[in-house]
Amino acid sequence: EKDGYDHFMLKEIYEQPQMIIDSFRGRMNASEGWVRLGGVNEYRNKLNKAKRIIFGACGTSWHAALVGEYLIEELARIPVEVEYASEFRYRNPIIDGDDVFVAISQSGETADTIAAIELAKENQALIYGICNSVGSTISKMSHAGSYTHAGQEIGIASTKAFTTQVVILTLMALQLADYKGNLSKTQLNATLFELEQIPEKVRKILKLDDEIKAIAKEYHQANNFLFLGRGACYPIALEGALKLKEISYIHAEGYPAAEMKHGPIALIDENMPVVVVANNDSAYEKIVSNIQEVKARKGKVIAIVNEGDTVIKGIADHVIEIPATLEIFAPLVSVVPLQLLAYHIAVWRGADVDNPRNLTKSVTVE
């Protein structure tokens, strides 16, 4: 069932181009210029009038929510808050019938997320579920929702579930933006055309596998890793760090690149590999200076850059060149090399990638 791959995680990383297609198919049409998630359409009025959207999730799904926050605020201009489901449920959150609570969960069975939904429901919020498992508890508890169509995910480290969650959140942001009249027809068409190109771009990134494996070999004995990103790619830094922690047991932290100078910079020396997500156009100059700060302290920089980059190539120790895309899709493509990096580091360390210690696929305890 691993289809010749050494691990389910690797198989699932490679399935992403197809799963991304499966997640947007039938939900948008680039040449006709429309985007339509059934659930969003059904609750159109409620969503349009929403005072706030609150995301509740855990782990990787929480990282997808952070990307969703960026996309929805940027495109639809609706205020968004992202909550750890586990924290939300144990306080007395301010939430009412004018709020929309969006729960994101691959399994649809995560106990903390279920409890957060119950609380949001008691407070009359509309519940929108973004789940992968069809017929799961969360999908049944939700008033409306969208399935991610990632297929069954077996690897404990979530990969294709994340990218498809980001696809759904992108469609949701575009649809809400369209309702509000925030996008011209030309902008919407161009964005959807680019979304159609993403699976091919991810395929190109997968071809960098050997290159990433070699980088992984060089750093697999490191004890610590730092991951940096800005804007919508900050959650990708968090996700890259989480992947590495889960399967290789290396201590890793994700930070917004600009926060580095407020503390974590003290950790940087010649033994600290720093992975920088630097394919984010509008923050490019800033990211370059963050990389210079790391290099000035002898840190080792592995940077994810757009193809053809010259500036960062000149200062980083390694660059992983990926196809350029629109800024809103930068998170979707840049997470893929980080998944491969974590995977190969874990394999070089001899770790049991599909069954990391202390973890289960869905956390059904509180």
Ligand code: M6R
């Ligand atoms: O099934 P869910 O998306 O609700 O799961 C949430 C987290 O437990 C999950 O994303 C976890 O962090 C993964 N092991 C990440 O790879």
